[in-house]
Amino acid sequence: MDDKTRIIELLQPYLNNGSLYIVDVQVVGRRGGRIKVTILLDSDAGITIDECADISRQLGNQMDELNFFGESAFILEVSSPGVDYPLLFPRQYIRNIGRNLLITLTDGTLRSGKLESVDDAGVVILIEPEKKSKSKKKKEENLAAQAPIVGATSIPFEQIKKANVEISFK
Missing domain, CATH: 2.30.30.100 (SH3 type barrels.)
Known part of the structure; x- marks a missing residue:
């Protein structure tokens, strides 16, 4: 199972029974350099900065506990797609x-x-x-x-x- 699929599985408990949904998950820098994980979430009513920060904190801690990327350091960003991001759903x-x-x-x-x-x-x-x-x-x-x-x-x-x-x- 690739990193993106594993991250999507880890995200499921944070999606508030479907009220939040995943727009995109990107993992870059896996081959050398610092790993950056970008997660874009949204909901029918929009998502707040506080919700993003809360999910980022909890998911980041969980990924650390699981030693998700081994000994490699990673940056985790959780945000809304923003108005310039294409509509997908x-x-x-x-x-x-x-x-x-x-x-x-x-x-x-x-x-x-x-x-x-x-x-x-x-x-x-x-x-x-x-x-x-x-x-x-x-x-x-x-x-x-x-x-x-x-x-x-x-x-x-x-x-x-x-x-x-x-x-x-x-």
Whole structure:
């Protein structure tokens, strides 16, 4: 069993019966150098710094007692994924309903819009029409450009390669 799988097993008792969930576990530096373990946790209501610190303290002590990495020193970081981390699970999308997303589809196409709804199959985003100058409109008409997608657009999860919340300071 690899380090990541063992850490995920050790984390289970700290997940409050599923109210917290694991977004990512990374172990780097195993071959020489200091080992760094990064654990990203989240919940439907968000996770606090105090919850992260508590889990880090308890898990770190447990890993020390188990001599998890032998005699090698390690750094343990437990935090939330942060707003710049891609959305990976449907529960993360639900928490972000009403926010703007930038979605990269599996074919490389980009879609940007306000997240309207989420279900088991995918998401619906509201794509606003792009504001264009008269000269740009005229140029596109001359090129017979394909009409851009606007309005409520359904995107199945299997077509989403990456989705990030767009930060807005308006």
